[in-house]
């Protein structure tokens with residue numbers, strides 16, 4: 679935002695209570711003591727108070743430095759470290775400490791690794807699963823640019839309960855918001871994963887408020903359905919750092935409800951559409967709506 683641009687006032691429905699309470703502190707202590715990275719913190723997620731107070735957090739594996747520089751995201755860009763081989767065991771301790779039944783794992787983009795980091799996803803799942811076989815995993819993966827078929831092949835050895843990859847926005851805004859990515863490439867990953875794992879639900883997420891039109895959003899939802907994606911979250915983009923893209927519009931809760939109904943009409947069977955919906959928000963919920 680330029681100096682002369684007036685700061686947008688947050689509408690009342692986007693005010694969130696401050697985090698508090700014993701369960702929040704317990705989650706925070708376990709995460710800190712085990713040196714676990716979370717996307718909740720790195721993306722300045724507005725739901726951290728609520729999710730951590732429910733004893734749930736989304737872990738960010740493969741470091742906290744991303745090889746891309748998406749303008750909607752506040753995760754740092756640079757040259758990442760090699761995968762930390764102690765990470766799977768630390769995640770396992772976290773799962774034990776929090777008594778998790780559902781764990782969402784995501785990562786930064788690792789374009790520096792030949793497999794895009796897929797092998798480390800597999801190792802994390804397998805180590806946690808060996809200790810707590812009852813846990814359901816949801817993975818929110820990068821687009822595995824340049825190694826999609828290898829990555830999908832690797833992940834067959836650690837099949838999650840839900841496979842997620844976010845298109846994030848409509849294709850016309852990729853240059854502005856997600857310059858290192860390609861919309862078709864993201865759809866292709868979901869299609870490849872669905873073809874390979876037909877019984878695994880595919881999930882994606884889209885943010886509103888970056889400048890997309892309704893027609894573009896509807897087309898994106900139809901595109902997602904056409905590659906076999908069944909689960910969807912739609913949420914408000916909120917500028918996570920000073921350097922990130924400005925918000926173009928605050929979409930009303932009523933409009934989110936409308937999109938939720940539209941998504942069901944288009945054929946999704948699990949939808950959370952709300953201002954604070956994020957990919958991992960209430961991910962463990964069996965049914966929505």
Ligand code: SF4
Nearest residue numbers: 718723725726729958
């Ligand atoms: S919505 Fe996801 S990223 Fe945000 S606090 Fe909850 S678990 Fe973390």
